[in-house]
Amino acid sequence: xxxxxxxxxxxxxxxPWVIHMNAGGCNGCDIEIVDALTPRHDxxxxxxxxxxxxxxxxxxxxxxxVTAQVAERVKxxxxxxxxxxFVIAVGNCCTSGGVFQECPFVLGGIDHVLPIxxxxxxxxxxxxxxxxxxATLLGKLKEDLIGIEKxxxxxxx
Amino acid sequence: xxxxxxxxxxxxxxSDAPEDADHHIFIGPQHPWAEEPAHFIIHxxxxxxxxxxxxxxxxxxxxxxAMENRTWRQNVMxxxxxxxxxxAVHQNVYVRVVDRLAGVEDQISERARLIRMFSLEAERIHxxxxxxxxxxxxxxxxTMLHITWRDREIIMDIMEDISGNRVNYSINLPGGxxxxxKPELVPSVRERLKKLRKQVEYHRKVFAEExxxxxxxENVGILTKEDAKKTSPNGPxxxxxxxxxxxxxxxxxxxxxxxxxxxxxxxxxxVLATTLVRVDETLVSIDIMERCLDQLETTQxxxxxxxxxxxxxxxxxxxxxAPRGEDVHYGIADGTDTPxxxxxxxxxxxxxxxxxxxxxGEYIADMPVILRSYDPCFSCTNRxxxxxxxxxxxxxxxxxxxxxxAIKAKKYNRPFF
Amino acid sequence: MKKVLxxxxxxxKNQAKGPVTKHVLKQLADHPPPEDIRTIPKxxxxxxxxxxxxxxxxxxHCLGIEKDNKDNGMIWILRPQCMWCGHCQTYCPKDAIHxxxxxxxxxxxxxxxxxxxxxxxxxxxxxxxxxADKKLQELIEExxxxxxxxEEFRG
Numbered sequence: 001x002x003x004x005x006x007x008x009x010x011x012x013x014x015x016p017w018v019i020h021m022n023a024g025g026c027n028g029c030d031i032e033i034v035d036a037l038t039p040r041h042d043x044x045x046x047x048x049x050x051x052x053x054x055x056x057x058x059x060x061x062x063x064x065x066v067t068a069q070v071a072e073r074v075k076x077x078x079x080x081x082x083x084x085x086f087v088i089a090v091g092n093c094c095t096s097g098g099v100f101q102e103c104p105f106v107l108g109g110i111d112h113v114l115p116i117x118x119x120x121x122x123x124x125x126x127x128x129x130x131x132x133x134x135a136t137l138l139g140k141l142k143e144d145l146i147g148i149e150k151x152x153x154x155x156x157x
Numbered sequence: 158x159x160x161x162x163x164x165x166x167x168x169x170x171x172s173d174a175p176e177d178a179d180h181h182i183f184i185g186p187q188h189p190w191a192e193e194p195a196h197f198i199i200h201x202x203x204x205x206x207x208x209x210x211x212x213x214x215x216x217x218x219x220x221x222x223a224m225e226n227r228t229w230r231q232n233v234m235x236x237x238x239x240x241x242x243x244x245a246v247h248q249n250v251y252v253r254v255v256d257r258l259a260g261v262e263d264q265i266s267e268r269a270r271l272i273r274m275f276s277l278e279a280e281r282i283h284x285x286x287x288x289x290x291x292x293x294x295x296x297x298x299x300t301m302l303h304i305t306w307r308d309r310e311i312i313m314d315i316m317e318d319i320s321g322n323r324v325n326y327s328i329n330l331p332g333g334x335x336x337x338x339k340p341e342l343v344p345s346v347r348e349r350l351k352k353l354r355k356q357v358e359y360h361r362k363v364f365a366e367e368x369x370x371x372x373x374x375e376n377v378g379i380l381t382k383e384d385a386k387k388t389s390p391n392g393p394x395x396x397x398x399x400x401x402x403x404x405x406x407x408x409x410x411x412x413x414x415x416x417x418x419x420x421x422x423x424x425x426x427x428v429l430a431t432t433l434v435r436v437d438e439t440l441v442s443i444d445i446m447e448r449c450l451d452q453l454e455t456t457q458x459x460x461x462x463x464x465x466x467x468x469x470x471x472x473x474x475x476x477x478x479a480p481r482g483e484d485v486h487y488g489i490a491d492g493t494d495t496p497x498x499x500x501x502x503x504x505x506x507x508x509x510x511x512x513x514x515x516x517x518g519e520y521i522a523d524m525p526v527i528l529r530s531y532d533p534c535f536s537c538t539n540r541x542x543x544x545x546x547x548x549x550x551x552x553x554x555x556x557x558x559x560x561x562x563a564i565k566a567k568k569y570n571r572p573f574f
Numbered sequence: 575m576k577k578v579l580x581x582x583x584x585x586x587k588n589q590a591k592g593p594v595t596k597h598v599l600k601q602l603a604d605h606p607p608p609e610d611i612r613t614i615p616k617x618x619x620x621x622x623x624x625x626x627x628x629x630x631x632x633x634x635h636c637l638g639i640e641k642d643n644k645d646n647g648m649i650w651i652l653r654p655q656c657m658w659c660g661h662c663q664t665y666c667p668k669d670a671i672h673x674x675x676x677x678x679x680x681x682x683x684x685x686x687x688x689x690x691x692x693x694x695x696x697x698x699x700x701x702x703x704x705x706a707d708k709k710l711q712e713l714i715e716e717x718x719x720x721x722x723x724x725e726e727f728r729g
Contacts, residue, residue: 020192021187022192022193022194023194024194024215024216024217024218025216025241025536026216026238026239026240026241026244026536027192027193027240027241027242027534027536028238028241028242028244028324028325029241030192030193030241031192031241031242031287031324032323032324034192034306035306038302038303038306038307038310039303039306039307040307040310040601041601051189052188052189053189054187064216065218067215067216067217067218069214069215069217070186070194070215073185073186073187073194073215077187092634092654092655092656092657095654095655095688096652096654096655096688096689098634098655098657099234099235099238099633099634099657100218100219100220100223100238101634101635101655102223102226103218103219103220103222103223104219104222104223105217105218105219106218106219109724111721111724111725111728112724112727112728113728114728115728117686118684118685118686119654119684119685119686119688120683120684121653121654121683121684121685122658122680122683123238123325123657123658123659124241124323124324124325125683125684126323126607126680126681128601128602128681129680129681129682129683129684132681132682132684133684136684137686140686227633228630230631230661230665231631231632231633231661232633233633233661234633234657234659234661235633314605317607317608317611318608321608321610321611321612321660321674322611322612322658327659327660330664335660335664461664
């Protein structure tokens with residue numbers, strides 16, 4: 001049923017539904033994500049909505065340096081999302097810890113916990129940057145659908 | 158004094174329930190209501206709330222410990238990242254502590270102080286507009302979220318022209334400010350402030366007179382004046398219940414005692430009162446910003462005084478009025494270029510008790526509105542957890558018990574436990 | 575009845591005005607970011623004396639230096655770690671490093687591979703050319719090794 005899967009992935013890529021989670025951050029990047037949905041930079045004109053539950057989402061937006069307590073909850077939320085799913089890390093703290101890199105309770109970047117598809121730089125990044133990054137990632141994924149099939153089963157227990 | 162059962166008792170499960178509760182529900186670290194991870198445990202009887210409890214600590218990044226490994230100069234950029242919404246206030250208090258310890262407090266020019274005040278008031282405006290937009294969204298009135306956040310872009314554009322970034326302005330430096338307000342920007346800033354004032358007056362009309370918002374917010378979660386005195390909130394939560402306390406009037410800093418402005422407080426004590434306190438404070442802040450611009454035209458001065466990297470030994474405590482309440486920092490210097498100990502107490506910690514008291518006896522459906530009413534900022538809040546090694550028992554102390562134990566330990570000269 | 579008239583009037587007014595939101599590219603053309611917005615630093619080669627103050631003052635430790643004397647040396651940056659604070663610009667004694675030169679970087683900075691995103695800011699004198707390229711390759715390989723370690727940790 002190759003064409004059915006292609007059709008499903010095409011739908012997900014055209015109008016992705018987004019869920020947002022804060023993994024121990026300072027809230028600067030979170031208010032820029034919510035700001036991307038307000039009338040000035042309107043994400044909803046591209047078909048992107050912010051949902052509350054991971055069962056209904058395609059794209060996970062993560063902010064903040066991952067603290068020791070939150071790491072387990074982030075994994076649980078990722079496992080509850082249905083395939084195909086993508087993760088975008090927003091902000092400097094997710095890349096390698098940012099300003100908090102040698103702090104006692106910080107793991108140092110979200111790739112210690114999840115596989116990530118794209119990173120957005122900034123402290124905090126502008127909403128236009130976030131929109132640009134989401135659009136480019138989706139365009140890139142649409143071009144090589146084969147790459148998506150390889151990443152199917154996550155290796156967590 | 159009537160009996161008041163202290164909160165912060167249960168740790169992860171709801172097993173420590175009061176007698177007349179039927180069941181409990183959790184609001185976990187990932188929730189459509191919240192942007193920050195926090196864990197609430199609510200004990201219910203039918204649809205009424207009997208008691209509520211909270212568990213925080215997901216945002217614990219160890220900032221105070223990390224500050225001891227970096228120099229005083231590098232910490233100027235670490236401290237505002239404790240919270241993204243009230244970042245300029247944390248940086249301002251840190252810079253005032255360093256100024257006083259280094260002895261350059263008298264050398265800071267009036268122009269630098271006016272620019273610092275300008276950025277502090279701009280932050281108050283953007284934080285309050287953010288808050289009442291999201292409160293309207295929680296109350297079901299989504300239109301106001303879009304209208305208020307569209308008007309919030311005006312103040313963010315102003316600060317972007319002046320400081321270079323929309324959030325995290327980072328203008329304060331020890332000895333003055335980093336950047337100047339150029340004279341050719343001032344006319345456009347004034348025009349935009351006028352437009353913003355018109356829009357905020359429209360928002361106030363909506364919140365005070367629109368029937369659908371008043372039905373959700375009026376007479377919900379009443380905190381009487383006696384309860385407020387017992388649980389000691391600070392900031393707009395206290396000013397909405399009749400306690401007229403504001404750090405800018407009691408312990409004035411920067412130039413707040415030279416500029417004329419009003420203190421706002423209401424006496425009803427419900428959620429609508431705290432809302433109107435914040436909306437009126439936004440209008441007062443626009444006034445203060447315009448007066449700063451007037452005074453900036455006539456004052457000149459150098460922007461940055463020289464501060465050496467090594468700070469002489471001493472200790473100092475400074476406080477400020479953040480948009481959420483009273484922000485207190487305490488720093489100890491020992492003559493080298495790294496701090497020996499630095500302590501931050503953020504305003505949201507003091508407001509939690511008052512809000513949990515507000516929820517007693519209310520319906521479960523009013524709960525998002527009440528939890529939003531004290532403007533929670535969990536990234537600022539931190540707490541002490543003590544583990545007894547012999548018995549493995551975990552204990553969490555709230556503010557009262559901690560103070561009582563500390564006073565007894567010092568008075569009778571015996572260990573803390 | 576009065577409420578219905580007021581609501582109807584507002585609705586018609588909003589219909590006549592047109593939508594508030596615009597396409598992203600049009601939005602950028604109408605409200606471009608200001609000229610001196612803060613982005614990644616750039617160093618002016620003639621003015622830099624390789625003193626190392628910017629490396630000591632950076633709060634995130636994203637800059638690195640290797641030098642012989644004040645005319646031969648190189649400085650590199652780990653791009654995703656820089657948080658655009660401006661301390662290097664404030665404390666540089668010769669005013670050689672600037673962070674407000676390029677406004678288009680504020681909305682185009684994202685990447686798909688973050689542990690290997692190094693950039694050589696300046697290379698002076700004998701370090702120009704081959705030496706700088708070799709160092710950059712070394713840094714990128716170290717980044718690749720760290721990436722593999724993290725993937726193993728993740729399991």
